[in-house]
Amino acid sequence: MKSPFTVSRIISRLKKYPFREYLSGWILSRKFSRHGILIATGGRPFPKVINKGGKLTAGNCQFYSGVRLEIGKQGYLEIGNGSYLNRNTLIVCEESVSIGKNCKIAWDVIIMDSDLHPIASSPILHKPVQIKDEVWIGCRCIILKGVTIGQGAVIAAGSVVTKNIPPFTIWGGAPAKFIANVNTVESPFFALQ
Amino acid sequence: MKSPFTVSRIISRLKKYPFREYLSGWILSRKFSRHGILIATGGRPFPKVINKGGKLTAGNCQFYSGVRLEIGKQGYLEIGNGSYLNRNTLIVCEESVSIGKNCKIAWDVIIMDSDLHPIASSPILHKPVQIKDEVWIGCRCIILKGVTIGQGAVIAAGSVVTKNIPPFTIWGGAPAKFIANVNTVESPFFALQ
Amino acid sequence: MKSPFTVSRIISRLKKYPFREYLSGWILSRKFSRHGILIATGGRPFPKVINKGGKLTAGNCQFYSGVRLEIGKQGYLEIGNGSYLNRNTLIVCEESVSIGKNCKIAWDVIIMDSDLHPIASSPILHKPVQIKDEVWIGCRCIILKGVTIGQGAVIAAGSVVTKNIPPFTIWGGAPAKFIANVNTVESPFFALQ
Numbered sequence: 333m334k335s336p337f338t339v340s341r342i343i344s345r346l347k348k349y350p351f352r353e354y355l356s357g358w359i360l361s362r363k364f365s366r367h368g369i370l371i372a373t374g375g376r377p378f379p380k381v382i383n384k385g386g387k388l389t390a391g392n393c394q395f396y397s398g399v400r401l402e403i404g405k406q407g408y409l410e411i412g413n414g415s416y417l418n419r420n421t422l423i424v425c426e427e428s429v430s431i432g433k434n435c436k437i438a439w440d441v442i443i444m445d446s447d448l449h450p451i452a453s454s455p456i457l458h459k460p461v462q463i464k465d466e467v468w469i470g471c472r473c474i475i476l477k478g479v480t481i482g483q484g485a486v487i488a489a490g491s492v493v494t495k496n497i498p499p500f501t502i503w504g505g506a507p508a509k510f511i512a513n514v515n516t517v518e519s520p521f522f523a524l525q
Numbered sequence: 526m527k528s529p530f531t532v533s534r535i536i537s538r539l540k541k542y543p544f545r546e547y548l549s550g551w552i553l554s555r556k557f558s559r560h561g562i563l564i565a566t567g568g569r570p571f572p573k574v575i576n577k578g579g580k581l582t583a584g585n586c587q588f589y590s591g592v593r594l595e596i597g598k599q600g601y602l603e604i605g606n607g608s609y610l611n612r613n614t615l616i617v618c619e620e621s622v623s624i625g626k627n628c629k630i631a632w633d634v635i636i637m638d639s640d641l642h643p644i645a646s647s648p649i650l651h652k653p654v655q656i657k658d659e660v661w662i663g664c665r666c667i668i669l670k671g672v673t674i675g676q677g678a679v680i681a682a683g684s685v686v687t688k689n690i691p692p693f694t695i696w697g698g699a700p701a702k703f704i705a706n707v708n709t710v711e712s713p714f715f716a717l718q
Numbered sequence: 719m720k721s722p723f724t725v726s727r728i729i730s731r732l733k734k735y736p737f738r739e740y741l742s743g744w745i746l747s748r749k750f751s752r753h754g755i756l757i758a759t760g761g762r763p764f765p766k767v768i769n770k771g772g773k774l775t776a777g778n779c780q781f782y783s784g785v786r787l788e789i790g791k792q793g794y795l796e797i798g799n800g801s802y803l804n805r806n807t808l809i810v811c812e813e814s815v816s817i818g819k820n821c822k823i824a825w826d827v828i829i830m831d832s833d834l835h836p837i838a839s840s841p842i843l844h845k846p847v848q849i850k851d852e853v854w855i856g857c858r859c860i861i862l863k864g865v866t867i868g869q870g871a872v873i874a875a876g877s878v879v880t881k882n883i884p885p886f887t888i889w890g891g892a893p894a895k896f897i898a899n900v901n902t903v904e905s906p907f908f909a910l911q
Contacts, residue, residue, distance in 0.1 A: 422632075439808075442664060442682070445659060449629055449661060451695075452707050469837060471828060472860060474665060474683045486837060489828070490860045490878040490892055492683040492698070502837075504875055505878070506683055506699040507890040514838050615825075635857060635875070642822055642854060644872060644888075645900050667858060667876045684892070685876040699876050699892040 349373070360395065368392035374419060386425065386498070391415070396439070401425070412465065417441075424448065427458035432465035432483070440472040447477065464499065474506075484514060542566070554587060561585035567612060579618065589632070594618070595701070597639070605658065610634075617641065620651035625658035625676070633665040640670065657692065677707060747782065754778035760805060763880070772811065777801070787811070790832070798851065803827075810834065813844035818851035818869070826858040833863065849900070850885065860892075872899060 346354065349371050356372035363381035364370070366389040372379055374397035381388065391413030398420035403409050407425040411417075412433035423429055426446035429452035431437070446458040459478030463469070467481050467505040470489035481487070481497040488504030488511065497503050500514040526687040539547070542564050549565035556574035557563070559582040565572055567590035574581065579596035584606030591613035596602050604610075605626035612632040616622055619639035624630070639651040652671030656662070660674050663682035674680070674690040681697030681704065690696050693707040732740070735757050742758035749767035750756070752775040757766055760783035767774065770788035777799030784806035788797050793811040797803075797869030799817035805825040809815055811831035817823070832844040845864030849855070853867050856875035867873070867883040874897065883889050886900040 444664075444682070452677075471830075476682060484838075487831070489862060489877075492681075492892075502878075504893065506685075509699065536804065570908075637857075637875075645870075669875060685874075687890075 357395070364390055366390075368413060370395065373397070389432070393417075395397075396421075408446075413436075414461075419470070419488050426456075428459070428460035429463075431463045434466050435463055436468040438469060438471035438473070438489070441469050441475070442473075443475040445477045469513065486514060550588070557581050557583055559583075563588065563607060566590070572610075584626070586610075590612075600638075604628075605655055611664070619649075620657075621653035623654070624656045625660065627659050629661040631662060631664035631682070634653070634662050634668070635666075636668040638670045663697075679707060743781070750774050750776055752776075754799060756781065759783070765803075777819070779803075782807075793831075797821075804857070812842075814846035815849075816847070817849045818853065820852045821849055822854040824855060824857035824859070824875070827855050827861070828859070829861040831863045856890075872900060 341415045347450045351457065353371045353373050353468040356378065357370035359378055360372050361370045363383060365387050367391060368391040370390060371394040373394055377398050379395040379399040381401045383403045384461045385405040386407030388401065388403055388409050390411040393411050394416035396417065399417045400422045401409060404426035406427060408428045409423060409425040410429055412435065414433050415431055415435040417437045421437055421441040424444040424446060429443060429445050443461055446454055450456045457477065461475060461477060462480040464483040466484045469487045472485050472490050474492045476494050479493050479496060482499030484500045485497045485503045487493060487508065488502065491504045491508040492506040493508045500515040502511045502514060503509060504511050526688050543665040545656050546564045546566050549571065550563035553565050553572055554560045554563045556576060558580050561584040563583060564587040566587055570591050572588040572592035574594045576596045578598040579600030581594065581596050583604040586604050587609035589610065589612040592610045594602060595617045597619035599620060601621045602616060602618040603623040605624060605628065605638060607626050608624055608628040610630045614630055614632065614634045617637040617639060622636060636654055638655045640649055640655045643649045643718060650670065654668060654670060657676040659677045661682065662680045665683050666680050667685045669687050672686050672689060675692030677693045678690045679695045680686060682696065682698065684701040685699040685703045686696065686699045695704045697704050698701060728743060738758050739757045741747060742764065746765055747753045747756045748756050749769060751773050754777040756776060757780040759780055763784050765781040765785040767787045767909065769789045771791040772793030774787065774789055774795050776797040779797050780802035782805040785803045786808045787795060788810045788811035788823035792813060794814045795811040796816040798817060798821065799872060800819050801817055801821040803823045807823055807825065807827045810830040810864050815829060821843065829847055831847045831858050833842055836842045843863065847861060847863060848866040850867060850869040852870045855873045856877065858876050859873050860878045865879050865882060869886030870886045871883045872888045873879060873894065874888065876892065877890045877894040878892040879894045888897045888900060890897050
């Protein structure tokens with residue numbers, strides 16, 4: 333029995349989360365076009381998907397209570413393996429939002445690729461948001477349209493991100509400004525000092 | 526049959542929103558001193574009005590779930606025709622908050638005309654908030670007491686507004702700063718760059 | 719009958735809050751190691767304590783709906799007499815968070831003494847948060863690890879506090895900056911201008 337899928341291995345993996353979180357995740361997964369194993373954690377309000385005709389894919393991901401995914405007609409929201417969205421995180425995807433692998437998205441985060449409304453007589457603007465692998469977004473951040481966040485970047489709590497963030501850097505504030513590089517700083521939040 | 530209120534016209538208008546949103550809006554409207562047709566959208570938690578004896582009027586307005594209106598004894602909260610308050614928006618009105626016509630108030634916005642508490646031995650300060658017609662307030666903004674926001678102004682997501690905002694300008698940040706004029710900018714959020 | 723605990727005095731004190739708030743507070747108090755009279759105000763969602771093995775003490779305190787206290791294995795969260803936490807306030811305590819007496823913590827406040835995640839290969843950083851007596855924290859503030867807020871200080875709405883705040887001063891913004899002294903300013907929010 334060299335197969336990696338022995339019964340004991342499956343059982344030990346299943347024990348990582350309570351059974352009800354797999355069950356909730358499975359119910360949630362039916363709103364996804366393509367998906368791995370989804371875990372829905374934290375009870376009510378259950379994560380909510382409002383899909384007006386777009387595409388929604390996820391790897392093995394965890395969604396906490398109150399998460400809300402709004403996908404427009406032309407929207408394509410993609411969440412990579414090993415990433416999670418913590419409580420009450422909201423993603424508005426009218427065109428394209430891609431979240432990489434092993435991203436940590438904290439609670440109360442808002443990610444939007446659209447203004448949702450026009451300014452004066454201009455058309456409504458959408459610009460894709462890209463969040464690369466291993467990005468950590470602190471609680472209550474707002475990530476606005478057109479932003480690319482590079483691999484391994486860290487966004488401090490309460491930031492509003494309106495510019496591209498280079499990989500392995502730490503940014504914070506409203507609007508977010510450069511704080512430090514990942515390797516030269518003790519802690520992203522403290523660095524805000 | 527020249528009357529604008531033909532049966533077919535009424536029916537087509539009623540179809541704009543689901544019937545339950547009119548019904549919820551009608552239940553909500555009983556907390557208003559004067560009101561047009563109110564629409565309550567988005568289910569629970571139902572919009573909440575906590576009126577300690579003030580006055581609350583609205584035109585034809587839409588309120589999303591989680592909206593909370595707190596009106597003090599001397600408060601006068603007025604919301605113009607065609608405006609909406611999105612999810613979880615909170616208005617604290619101890620003296621006077623007036624919102625104009627066709628305003629777009631996004632989700633998680635806080636509007637307060639009072640500090641609610643005194644500083645040291647001073648009295649509690651209230652100053653009226655005026656939001657003129659066609660103002661667009663982005664998600665998760667905080668509008669503090671004494672602020673007047675001019676017609677057609679746009680407040681970028683996540684801003685804290687502590688000063689008067691001139692008409693047809695775009696402001697953002699915490700505290701909010703001038704970004705651009707409405708006619709000269711591609712998009713208010715992008716302009717934050 | 720010189721005793722201060724005459725029946726009439728007890729009754730008048732009990733009348734300050736509805737009976738159900740005492741009852742909810744008593745249910746809540748069973749999650750505390752040591753506590754005075756707790757009041758749980760505002761109905762659902764009921765305040766939530768997630769204690770992984772730490773210590774949680776409070777004097778006579780008031781907790782509004784949606785408050786969430788997360789105490790880690792080594793955490794010690796202490797809340798002084800006469801303080802309250804308003805709606806949806808979140809405290810994350812992995813090491814030590816102490817809140818003094820008569821503090822006013824407004825709604826949607828986040829207080830964290832930990833990053834909760836490591837940066838790169840560093841260990842996860844915790845640093846104690848101290849909030850001294852009579853501090854007033856405005857709505858939707860974020861107080862980050864290692865911060866001491868001096869007695870009687872005022873933090874304006876929507877601020878992100880990353881530095882120590884001296885006593886009797888007013889700070890605001892993201893990140894928070896000095897605005898004024900408590901005795902020289904008309905109002906903390908207006909002072910942000």
